[in-house]
Amino acid sequence: MDHSTDSSDWQQFLRAGFKLRFSYPTVTPQGHEVDLAEEESEGASRVHLTSRDSQEIYVEITHFAGLTPDQEYARHKPYLEQRFGAGSVGEAGTSTLGGFPVWTYSFRWDQRERSVILFNLGGDTYRIIYDPRSPLNEQILSTISVLE
Numbered sequence: 001m002d003h004s005t006d007s008s009d010w011q012q013f014l015r016a017g018f019k020l021r022f023s024y025p026t027v028t029p030q031g032h033e034v035d036l037a038e039e040e041s042e043g044a045s046r047v048h049l050t051s052r053d054s055q056e057i058y059v060e061i062t063h064f065a066g067l068t069p070d071q072e073y074a075r076h077k078p079y080l081e082q083r084f085g086a087g088s089v090g091e092a093g094t095s096t097l098g099g100f101p102v103w104t105y106s107f108r109w110d111q112r113e114r115s116v117i118l119f120n121l122g123g124d125t126y127r128i129i130y131d132p133r134s135p136l137n138e139q140i141l142s143t144i145s146v147l148e
Contacts, residue, residue, distance in 0.1 A: 009025050009026050009027055010023045010024060010026070011024060011026055013036070013047060014147075015038075015047075017045075018047075018147075019121045019146060019147050020146060021144070021145050021147055022061075022143045022144045023140070023143040024049050024059070024140050024143075025057075028054060028056040028136060030054060032051040032053055032056060034049060034051050034052075034057055035050050043064060043065050044063060044064050044065070045062070045063045046060065046061070046062040047061045047062075048061075055134065056136050057134065057136055057137060057140070058114075058131040058134065058137065059129070059130045059140050059141070060128070060130070061126060061128050062127045062129075063125075064127065065124050066124065067124065068125060069092075069103045069119075069125050070092075070103075071125075072118055072125045073092045073103065073105065076127070077089045077105075084109035088107050088109055089106075090105045090107065095117075097119070097144070098144060098145060098146065100119060101120075102117050102118060103117070103118040104117055104118070106132070114129050114130065114131060115132040116129050117141075121146060128144075
């Protein structure tokens with residue numbers, strides 16, 4: 001791994017039933033602690049990385065069982081537009097991440113923005129939401145690998 005922080009300060013996230021693995025720093029280059037929160041709800045499990053008192057890290061990965069990327073986008077877009085206003089959500093497009101086909105879109109509000117990546121893995125969708133303005137978020141994304 002080639003990180004701007006000492007890689008010994010990075011931890012690997014790996015959980016049973018979660019098909020994405022990634023690494024993240026425990027402390028940001030600016031010295032802020034990184035919090036990892038996990039939530040379970042009906043049909044979904046979410047991992048949320050944030051840096052305390054800073055905007056250095058914002059990465060959220062949610063696993064939706066039995067949901068396609070199209071279905072997730074169709075339900076997420078109206079929620080975001082209700083929260084942030086009409087026109088705040090971009091149209092979905094396609095790309096690749098780590099050799100896997102993905103769907104992408106973004107949303108904006110005030111002076112902030114988030115990018116979204118949707119993976120279809122084994123009939124489930126993994127949604128990654130991150131702040132594209134943070135190089136540290138991009139470094140975390142570069143560590144993502146898919147478990148077979």
